[in-house]
Amino acid sequence: KQEVTQIPAALSVPEGENLVLNCSFTDSAIYNLQWFRQDPGKGLTSLLLIQSSQREQTSGRLNASLDKSSGRSTLYIAASQPGDSATYLCAVRPRDTNAGKSTFGDGTTLTVKP
């Protein structure tokens, strides 16, 4: 069974700091890994998707990397802002017959202090 772990569970940083969020998974037979943002009381917003054949994806101040062999992904946020405060979740989509069963980590709650 695929297990997805996100460490740390919570992170507090001062504005302007660069930071890294971690996501690890146990089964490397995946189609992709996707990073989401969730604001309190809201739905999930997709940030970045990395296909299994890719090593990284970038969008603005966000950069996500994938090392499938070690079962790890990182989300790098540059020059953090208070508006980045949210919970960040990663999800892996398994390959083939289990492709319908995406598995989520429990998330990292980020607080960026002005």
Add this chain to the structure above:
Amino acid sequence: NAGVTQTPKFQVLKTGQSMTLQCAQDMNHEYMSWYRQDPGMGLRLIHYSVGAGITDQGEVPNGYNVSRSTTEDFPLRLLSAAPSQTSVYFCASSYSAFSGANVLTFGAGSRLTVL
């Protein structure tokens, strides 16, 4: 283009009542799914569908039914609501389950309270 639309946004039920959470998407997505999100438990998959007429169970299917008669709609039925089903429910869809290129898109959620 509305994306994934969930109704209702909020619902209060009494134990034993039945109801249907609606999910509709206008993106011609083959794959649709239902998750529940509970504090300390994360997002857990209830049921999913890889195409019209095809459904399968996820991690926590007991107490819920689904059907997929059209590509656009994937309703989630609670047969006899229990307090343990108090949760926030999310519907998600993607063009296909069987590709790495397909982004999973979420609805805004439905908050259900069972008294």
